[in-house]
Amino acid sequence: MSAEARTTPATALAADVRAGRRSAVEVLEEHLARIATTEGDVHAFNLVTEAHARAQAAAVDGAVSEGRDPGPLAGVPVALKDLICTRGVPTTCSSRILEGWTPPYDATVVTRLAAAGAVFVGKTNMDEFAMGSSTEHSAFGPTRNPHDLSRVPGGSSGGSAAAVAAGYAPVSLGSDTGGSIRQPAALCGVVGAKPTYGLVSRYGLVAFASSLDQIGPFTTTVADAALVLDVIGGHDPRDSTSLPDTAREKAASRLGRGVEGLRVGVISELAGAQGIATDVAARVRHAADALAGAGAKVEEVSVTSVVYGLSAYYMIAPAEASSNLARYDGVRYGLRVPGEDITDMYIATRSAGFGPEVKRRIMLGTYALSAGYYDAYYGKAQKVRTLIIQDFEEAYRSYDVLLSPTSPTTAFELGAKTSDPLTMYLNDVCTIPSNLAGHPAVSVPFGTGDDGLPVGVQVLAPALGEPVMFQVAEVLEAAVAGAPGGAK
Amino acid sequence: MSQSTYVTGADGALWEIVIGLEVHCELRTETKLFCGCRNAFGEEPNTNVCPVCLGLPGSLPVLNRQAVEYAIRIGTALHCQVQRSIFHRKNYFYPDMPKDFQISQYDIPLNADGWLELPSAKRVGIVRAHMEEDTGKTTHLGGGGRIHGAAHSLVDYNRAGVPLVEIVSAPDLRGAEEARDYVDELRAILVATGASDGKMEEGSLRVDCNVSVRRQGDTELGTRCEIKNLNSLRSLGRAIAYESARQVEVIEAGGKVAQQTRGWDEADGRTHSMRSKEEAYDYRYFPEPDLVTLDPGEEWVQNVRSSLAVMPAERRRRVAEAAGAPVSSEPVATVVRLDLDGLVVAAVAAQVDAALALRRLANEVAGQLAETGPTDMGPDAFVRLVKMEQDGELTSAQARTVLKVLVSEGGDPKAIASGLGFEAMAAGALSGVVDDVVAANPKEWERYAGGDDKLTGFFIGKIKAATGGNADLRAATELLRQRRG
Amino acid sequence: MARLARLSLTDDELHQYTSQLAGVLEHAADIEALDIEGVPPTAHPFPLVNVLRDDVVAASLDRAEVLGQAPDVDQDRFRIPRILGEAP
Ligand SMILES: [Mg+2]
């Protein structure tokens, strides 16, 4: 299995379906057939919703035959990370505690995708409640990397990354709290974008860490990622943290312009230090060279506080999670394990329903918020967040975008990092700063490492800088495509 | 200094009762604080619920503008600083809370540092008046419907997410009576702002009470206990009386009052320890990441200030001034409490005797309303009646009788008076009666005319009898005086 | 801490978590090196203000659908085991 299994990009599929050259049903069946062939090995999905998808595809075809435009994603199969609420379709967060729960409502992104003609093929596997970097912390078993089944796909959105890499869908949605889209995208050799905080509504996204979570797309091309973002993005009155639409440019608005004259800063703190593998570091240098070759002004830049991002993140995210996950108490929905009294029931339910990584983070977060420790941990982490934002602001005075590795290494073996959480957490060192700052960042596949596995390069941009971010990412994509040997 | 502000110890020493109150007020919005579900009382269980107020995974809160408007009105009416504020999460596990945290305000509340003026003219400090969401309702089955001994419980989330403002007073209150006065006054203010229906019996207002005691003359505060489950003003008074006596007993026995939360048990008339400070819950407050800063700004606050109804304290001031009565006097408080102060103001406007108007309202009308409920009496009719009495067209006894009818049935005071046979005794008619009485009692008249004022009463009695009580006695006295020259 | 979070941990888990959390906290101590005196905290990446909703009724959920998700229901309410204490 390899990247050859990739599907036709969404942009092309939708164009064919809208023009009546291909039917949405035919497109869907092709993808379902691919799922049937290899999903048993990959386990990208918690649930494949064939019947639902067939009905949606038929409706898209019906619209086309009646002369109506089904929308910019007409007939495009989309896989949804299993923490995005879908009315009438179970949403588990890969946790026992939500087994059997069926949301009575759709997430805003689901409504918007459906209105654009997308066809939902299923709910993808993930680290439980998005806590993890390998998709091994799923109550339903791990997802495997389609490029090498002995390797992890990354996480927490590993199922969504694998689904696109394996050709199960040209588009999937993930969520990114500390790198959960970009890191698996890098490890699976697909494009993965985390938008500006507030660009995409979080309504219907089961919360991990509310001030960091963002939904974003996995795609096979940069143009597809921009297209999907333009469909799912935009103000939503149901999300108080959703940004107003004023002054927002379309994500796809600067595609095709090249990078002539753009200023690119390679973050020196993330380029070669902190356990970044030498083959990965080399790919980032190649990417920088490719951009310079395409006419960009490329320099190293220091963003000093990013190295503290990891520490700040591991105070803030578990703290918010400990509160967000309190509601899973066996009273209203999901799992209940009986108990003598209400407290016994709470403890029995939560102890049986949550996996070890979730419990670990709840403990950490409870500690970080507890009396006497708030100032030392959560309070301090919020100040570090301010420093990171200030340092980024400083860098963006001189550069249009920044460049770094996405993940310190290529995909690792299953089980390699599960015993030591800190080692696992270090996977996110390059991706976390964007979450803390609320800035957009995208991982673009840029050749392979020494082991022949995909390497991702991360393009970071300032708030609402998606257009320039994709503009640069597209040039990197072209550089790899134009020099398949040289890109290695 | 009322007796109930002190507890008398075993040795006869006086202990001062120090009270601070926390009042939760449900706001009269159409919808809940963070979702579009109806804010309604007494509906079928679990019908006004949605993903947000059920705390379903993925749901997010969005703040209700009208709830903020009401909260600002409350803050303004309580002379608070209305300020830029944020919401926090208060984390604790309890089944009536769908998210197992409450969205509330913590160190930066919307309203802070205000005061409220009691009818006694005493000012009570308001520490804060912050916004938060209400919880659901739990019913206990088995064990007589009480939480202890119940076999299991049932939860209805209709109330979950209803907007509340929690008003925290400074420990400025002394004794049960003043605490009740405070709640009464606060309720009147809340109703006047339009923010609350003031219905304690429906739980629209809920009171928690902090009680401590200290020896008379001490300036340090004693250790306080918080009393919960106070469902009426009566419970509040009883609980304070019980709890303050309990604390004095503890201290006098050589013990120390432990800082505790105690529940009031209406049935046995005692407070019971719920938990001590050592077991105090760690709420792990942190800024609610799903909501943004609330900063009403100068313009919004100004608009509220300029459109706010006149508050009870100001109404008392106006009545007191109009009637020449002390602002802290009982009649002034009474007419404002019963919403009768508009009638005093009307009397002033019509240039009739406002003090007389106040007296009639605070005594006769208030007494009657306590028995019969609200009245349709309009200000015009009332003012005309006062004028009739003032001008001597009716005796005070007659006026009171007419007023009674006016209050219960409404109508025109003149018509009522004539219907009752209280024909206005014209000055000429009264003069004729005086003539007759003087002629019939020549000896007494001689003495009176010679300057013996003691006989005034004799002649007035005769005139009263001759007119069947319908004479204006002041006018009659005047006629007698004129006649003797 | 586990009780506060309503979790029960086996001795093994407790031992493992304690040392793992100690490791994470030790790593987090690198923050100590930063001069954060006077730096304001960031709770939100973007300082939005006054995001408000009109006080207009929206549809609630169907009760049967709501209660259909519950582990235990009685008299149209969520049924729970006995509660040992008042709300804190
Ligand atoms: Mg409260």
Ligand SMILES: [Zn+2]
């Ligand atoms: Zn609701």
